[in-house]
Amino acid sequence: MAAKQLLKDHFIELRIFQHRSIVAILFTMFLFGILISRLFYLQISNHDHFTTLSQNNRVSVQAIPPTRGLIYDKNGIILAENLPSYTLQIIPEQTKDIDNLLEQLATLIDIRDVDIKKFKKEVHRKRRFEGIPLRFHLSDEEVAIISVNLHRLPGVEIQAQLTRFYPYGKETSHVVGYVGRINEQELKTLPVTNYSGTNHTGKLGIEKSYEALLHGQVGYQKVETNVRGRVLRVLERSNPTPGDDLYLNLDINLQKVAAEAFKGKRGALVAIDPQNGHVLAMLSMPDYDANLFVNGIDSKTYKALNSSWERPLFNRTLLGNYPPGSTTKPFFALAGLELNVISPDHEIFCPGYYQLKGKAHKYRDWKKWGHGKTNITKSIVESCDVFYYDLAFQLGIDKMHQFMSSFGFGQRSGIDILGERKGLMPSRAWKKRVHGQVWFPGETVITGIGQGYLLVTPLQLALATATLANGGKYYQPQLVHSIKRKSDPIPRLVSPQLVRQIPVKKKSNWAIIYHAMTEVIHGRRGTARRLNKPGMRYKIAGKTGTAQVFSVAQDSSYKEEGLEERLKDHAVFMAFAPVKNPKIAIAVVVENGGHGGSVAAPIAGKVIEAYLNQFSDEELKAPPKATPKPATSRKKTLRTKVKLTVKPEPDTTAALMIKENTHG
């Protein structure tokens, strides 16, 4: 019975299924019937109508790329411009034998195999009526040769276009950066519509960070094309909006002076205006020519740049982590005073070494036989190590960490170009986190002379110096001074960003440090006394440093050559001037340069001199009663605007304090 029931079920089920399959076939035929009648309707009944539409379908929209914004220095000298350049292109459709044509061209002008290879790749990707570039940057002579022979070169065209050019490509390569051809990765992130006519985008430096402003807005034109797509005439045009021009705080003359002074050396220099955080100079040496990258650098040159042990592509101002050495001493001395760990007349006896209680290890001073009786001023002027071993031990790493962090050590400054490193201001917590170890007292001791884990970038050191000089105002460093939209009559100013004011407990504490740092240059025994020249119109405050190289930079891909040289100490120097009215704060690192006083300080001296020479005696004097500065007409408009957005400090704190101290 059960088996019979099952069989019957199976039979019913099969019948239902077969019935439904017939429905499915009918359904299929129904849907296909709809499709076929639709196609019949479109392709046969209305064929003529659609053919007409197709013939008339000749209006297409083309993108017009905007002109990229220009970049000027502080004084209106152009740093990045767009120059017309000539490109030779071939329209495949108009020529019968491309290979023959290429041979002919090669007899007229210089064409490399690489060019031909690139060209052939493009031929497969583009439409036959589109021009395909063969050679960029034709010289005037080459343009002339081709023009004369154009009649026997069917399909050859010379196109004028704008190409980015950096007049100071070498000096500004690390700051201004460069543009290059858009790569596949960038294609994914850049806004599609706005870049529809653009081939280049900022790759580095200002060009990259300010890409959104520099690029501008794309325009378009509606064109009538024939049925093959060639443009017959323009029907409608919407002009592109050019990119914004940028005026930098950078002074290209200073930059040139710095590059000249650095000749043959490796290292970095950063100069900042302590009154607003404006970056006046920023140099990483060795440099390279940014123009090489604009239309694609050839792989051989790139390889040579990239694998050189001198690392020209490495931007030392932002990425170089250096032990600051003795340049930290003024900061630690100030920490001692402000945190009441030492008094202004604190004095120690320096026997040439320092020992922790109950430990045998001797921390040596650079001066074997010691400095003898040493107070704060002497400790900075003669750079006594033992004084700071002891001070560091008294402060303890936690207080040191906190105080130094407020000056920006171990922190990103927020400068307006991308990619800066943080440096390192060690602390207990940091060591626990990274090394999983407790902090040892001995590590505090060596941190006191700027060694150990402590690492700074030249930018950080310059910024800390500026902050020290202006009485504790920590500004965010800025490269861009103002932004000029093409439609605006005057540029919009980027206002200075005061990040924090470090609390000043006693102005006299700061004055002690200024005095000591001034003695470093102008004192009889100062470590940078060679900067002291008779008849100077201003005084410089500074500190030398010599940083031991215990670990060679972060990467180990250096080659054998230059190995010995690399074991020499780094020379470090920081300074600001004029002491009574600081206008420039500077940090210089010369890699493997030896002593800071003899190698790094003279470079800083030249830059300071070049900068301050622009000012009158009146302006260099303190206190500056908001004297209007002489300026060209453009600068005038800028400067007047500065006053509106930035409240100029009528009295620089530093200037006041130094007065109190020296005469008090």
Added chain:
Amino acid sequence: MASRASQQGLFFRMHIDLTLLLGLIALIALGQVILYSAGGESMALMQRQWIRLGMAFVVMLVIAQISPDTMRRWSPVLFLFGTIMLVAVLLVGTKALGARRWLDLGLFRFQPSEMMKLAVPMMIAWFLAAGHIPPGNKRIFMALGILLLPVLLIARQPDLGTSLLVSSAGIFVIFMSGISWRLIAGFVMAGITFTVPLWLFLMRDYQRQRVLTMFNPESDPLGSGYHIIQSKIAIGSGGIFGKGWLNGTQSHLEFLPERHTDFIFSVFAEEFGFSGSLILLALYLFIIYRGIYITTQAHGTYARLLGSSVILTFLIYIFVNIGMVSGILPVVGVPLPLVSYGGTSVVTLMAGFGILMSIHTHRKLLAH
């Protein structure tokens, strides 16, 4: 004669249905011809597609080796896994072009909704085959419940095209199980009343816009109606015999966006005309009829239900794609099966044909 029989026997033993295979090869070959034209004569693009097709063929052959019984046993597991993945996509999926469809698994990206095109009909076939045929009302509603969850999850991504294909795959299983015509009429009525809240609450703006411009493409000629207008011009200007291979002006002058993916049929119809379109449709019909034939010969409820769902979903692919490029259906993003450029759908489709081959070649041959 004897040798031919033995050769067929060889394919049969390898679990390949030669007739279906030949139909697929002919279709794919024709598809490559038009892809070469639509893809701008790019060999690089062709080669990428060949790699995908190769993979898809391997998947088909592997699946053909699995017996329908094994598939049936694994159906609930596969369904459960797929549903969990769908939830995961909504939570941690990779976003692209405003939709969250992929799971980034480091090595490759996985699109769970694609898998559900097969997992859903498998699950519903498993569920219905476990009980009486035709199923009672209660079971039908439970089957609809099973279907609704993944469909809503996919619609949320949002992926209208795939949710449409997944729901039709499920509905075909229920239909083939012998649901009564009265109930079907009831559902149609309910469907109409359901459309209203769908329109008001569930559809995204861009989807609504698509539907609106479908009814009146001229209202937005440079925006969302642009595709349809240009596509209709391409198809219409093709005429009876077409403009010839590689000669389609509409498609080659870039008036047709996405011309090598969803709009590839427009290129085909422009270059090969009405006659060419009939040949393409004939190839599709051949494959569909072979599929339906296989299911009528199939053993077991599960195999019959699953097989017919797979082949009818294939039909829906064709209808929706050609319907949308010719302007009678909204643009929902369904590729022309086995012809459009793109990887995921090819693999799922071929996996579906693997199931059909498995059903045909795993029959217990006693009955014959």
